[in-house]
Amino acid sequence: MEDQEIVELYWKRDESALERSREKYHGYLSRIAQQILYDREDSEEVVNDTYFKAWQSMPPQRPGKLAIYLGRLTRHGAIDCLRRRTSQKRGGTIYEVCVEELEESVPSGETPQQAMEEKLLVQLLNQFLETLSPQARALFLGRYYYFDPLREVARYCGMGEGQAKSQLFRIRKRLKAYLEQEGFVV
Amino acid sequence: MKGERLLHALGEVDEDYLAQVDKLRRIPAKKKRHTWIPLVACLCLVAGVAAWALRGGMGLPGKEGDQANSNGITESTQGIYVPPLEVELSQAQPEAMIDMIGFFIYQGRLYAQMDVVEQGQDLVGEQLGESSGTIDEWTSEDQYLEGTGSVGGPFYEVKGYDPKYMLCMVYDYGVELFWNNCDITVSTGGDVLEEVFRLSDGIARAEFQSESDVQKDTGHMTTITRLNQLAAWVNALDQAPALASTETDMGQCLGHLYLTKADGVTVHLRLMEHGYVQVAELPEVCWQMEWKSILP
Structure with a gap:
């Protein structure tokens, strides 16, 4: 079934929208959650929650790209889930490694609370992404949006792991310079 | 955490960018490298x-005395530069x-x-x-x-x-x-299959994948078991004169042949419409060679 037909089912409050979404995207969404959580049970819960959120949000939302929309909900859900694991010792998941790696891209500042609003940061990130080549953008988002393992990102970007690593390093440096240039301090 | 804040903000970036990456992530492994090029x-x-x-x-x-076409591919008696x-x-x-x-x-x-x-x-x-x-x-x-x-x-x-x-x-x-697949002259199939890849050492495994399977990401591959017949076909391809791809009536790609040697080196051939064959990493050159007979 085409994405727009599934979206239409949501809009009509037809519960088969959930089943169609599951049929088409469950594997895809599970992978996103799993990359962040490294826990099958939690991932399953997050993905199930995604369908519920989709049901709640459509209408009024009418996503043009359903996969991306559901993927975004899953990503948010998984990150929230990870945050809730307060009792779990940090360290080990790709998400956590990515957080650490991105630390170096943020200009240091003594007043992080005065940083620009989330919306502005997103806008700057979009502008920064626009300056990257499609390959570099795929590398960066594959790693930091989808949390794909370095080896996997390197593979689908058509490069060696070492090259991917060094490219990511350069992109992070460039992001830092870009944010500094825009006067952004986190 | 600063990194966490960035990761959170990345969750809101333009969906068109995400869709581009997503498309790439779904492409099967063997195709990825080649898919990148048109992208x-x-x-x-x-x-x-x-x-x-x-x-x-x-x-x-530089190569002298030859005429280059609009793509810079030079055809001469020595082969295709x-x-x-x-x-x-x-x-x-x-x-x-x-x-x-x-x-x-x-x-x-x-x-x-x-x-x-x-x-x-x-x-x-x-x-x-x-x-x-x-x-x-x-x-x-x-x-x-x-x-x-x-x-x-x-x-x-x-x-x-x-x-x-x-x-x-x-x-x-x-x-x-x-x-080193550029700044070279190719006169026959052997210039690549033999000189570069030493296919006469022997083909340990051969697999075929149709272009539609590649496009649909089915992951379906068919093993070719008649390796002797395949080796004879490769020998004939070794003798075939190289042609500049742009100068032929070669149509679209219909299938892929992966020839893997015992040492793990794999040669990826593209099987083209109208009986042409290309080495995947060398699209400028092709050989006219009937290939349907070797398929399972």
Whole structure:
């Protein structure tokens, strides 16, 4: 079934929208959650929650790209889930490694609370992404949006792991310079 | 945490960017490298820039007396000359268009990333040099010099192969092969299949995948069991004269043939409409060769 037909089912409050979404995207969404959580049970819960959120949000939302929309909900859900694991010792998941790696891209500042609003940061990130080549953008988002393992990102970007690593390093440096240039301090 | 804040903000970036990446993530592994090229037409730019360095900066002899067509492919009695790739820089957004493929420059030749042999330790021969890995999107043309590249680290000869054509680098996930597939002249199939890949050593495994299976991402591959018949077909292909792809009536790609040797090196052939065959990493050249008879 085409994405727009599934979206239409949501809009009509037809519960088969959930089943169609599951049929088409469950594997895809599970992978996103799993990359962040490294826990099958939690991932399953997050993905199930995604369908519920989709049901709640459509209408009024009418996503043009359903996969991306559901993927975004899953990503948010998984990150929230990870945050809730307060009792779990940090360290080990790709998400956590990515957080650490991105630390170096943020200009240091003594007043992080005065940083620009989330919306502005997103806008700057979009502008920064626009300056990257499609390959570099795929590398960066594959790693930091989808949390794909370095080896996997390197593979689908058509490069060696070492090259991917060094490219990511350069992109992070460039992001830092870009944010500094825009006067952004986190 | 600063990094966490960035990751959170990344969750809201433009969905068009995400869709592009998502599309790439779904492409089956064997196709990915080749899919990238139409997705990023500018990908060859680095080779174009390197071509400048190779010709001017390193003073390699140019080919004389031959006529190049509009694509720079030269056809002569010696065969098809494949020049270093040249791509025009986008005037509108040059920086954004520049990107790297994995490559390094050794003895005036450009070795571009080709394939990974996961269990390829036995292929690694003597170390021949080290690439600086310093070339990136912002490197100026005059820095495309001997011993530089977009990938850094030592490179080695590949045992059983001519270092003029193939070298490798070693990673923890396998041995990455690099092939000098430009600035070369190809007269017959043997110039590539034999001179470069030494296919006469023997084909240990052969698999066929239809183009529609590739497009639909089914992962379906068919093993070719009649290897003797296949070897005879490869021998005939060795003798076939090379043609400039743009000068033929070659149509679309209909299938893919993966010929894997016992050492793990795989040659990827594209089976084209109207009975043509190409080596996947060398689209400028083709051979007219009936191929349906070898399919399972």
